[in-house]
Amino acid sequence: MLLENKVILVAGAAGLLGSRVVEQLLQHGAQVIATDLTRERLEQQLGQLGVDTASADISIRGLNLLDKQEVIAFFQSLGTLDGAVNCSYPRNKHYGKHFYDVDVDSFNDNVAMHLGSAFLFTQQCAAHFERQQHPLSLVNMSSIYGVVAPKFDVYDHTNMTMPVEYAAIKSAIQHISRYASAYVDNSQFRVNCVSPGGILDGQPSDFVKAYQSYTHGTGMLDSKDVVGPIVYLLSDLSNHMTGQNLILDDGFTL
Structure with missing residues (x-):
């Protein structure tokens, strides 16, 4: 097993992706510390995937x-x-509005919440490494929309959009990851990103079909499809890989 006896911390472990990450890390032999806002939410979400939270x-x-x-x-x-x-995804109640409807105060609040917490998590992982001097691999979650501009036509005929806050945050997370890796400057501390394409979560069929037209056929990803690159970056197979961003999108960004 790729992660046998490795202790892995997962933030945002009650979310769509985070819960799947926990499930798969356990299957690869890891000892997992799963965190989210409440234990109750964690136990409920992980239990739905068949994870024995009493293990x-x-x-x-x-x-x-x-x-x-x-x-x-x-x-x-x-x-x-x-x-x-770090699979967390904090946001306020105004998040997700169309570009001209986004209030700057709400924009700043969402950036502070999501990007600020990503910075703090990255900073404290680095500080923990400095204290322990034990090899540590951190994986931050970015997005294809932290790499390329949105294809806004996929949102036609829906009430959805690609939030401008999301693009700003996810692109910045990639650079914070590079910054932290360069700052610590130690081969035993690695920081990388995974940038998935869209993940299925009950989106309208018009959106799913339009999105699929920009890929090589798969279209939207299942959350379990994203876990492989994360496991790879946590494992010894990726030793000496740091400051990188792995894109997983079935060709959407080509």
Whole structure:
């Protein structure tokens, strides 16, 4: 098993992607520390995937990534950590509006929440490595829309759009990852990103079909399709790979 006996922290573990990451990490032999806002939400979501949350291989922890002191104290409480994945997706109630309808205060709030918490998580992973001096691989989640401009026509005939906040945040996460890797400057501390294309989550059929036309046939991804690159980056197979961004999109960005 690729991650046998490795201790991996997963933030946002109750989400669509985060819960699938936890499930697959356990199958690859990892010991997982799964965190999200509440233990109850974690146990419910992971239980739906058949994850035994009472297993000795998983620890369920509540963690608010928007609370600086809580995050710092959490990382200081950890022992050996081999890897971490940040699947969190904090946003406010105004998130997702069309470009001209986005208020700058809401924009700034969403950037502070999502990008700010991603910075804090990355910073504290680096600080934990400095304290422990034990190899640590961090995987941050970006997006194809942190790489290329949106194809807005796929949103025609829907009430959806590609939020401008999302594009700004996901592109910045890639550079924060490179920054942290360069700053720590140690081969044992690696930071990489995974940038998936769209993930199926009950989107309208018109959108799914339009999106598929820009790919090589698969179209939208299932959340489990995204886990492979994450496992690879956490494993020893990717030793010496750092500051990189793996795009997983069935050709959408070509």
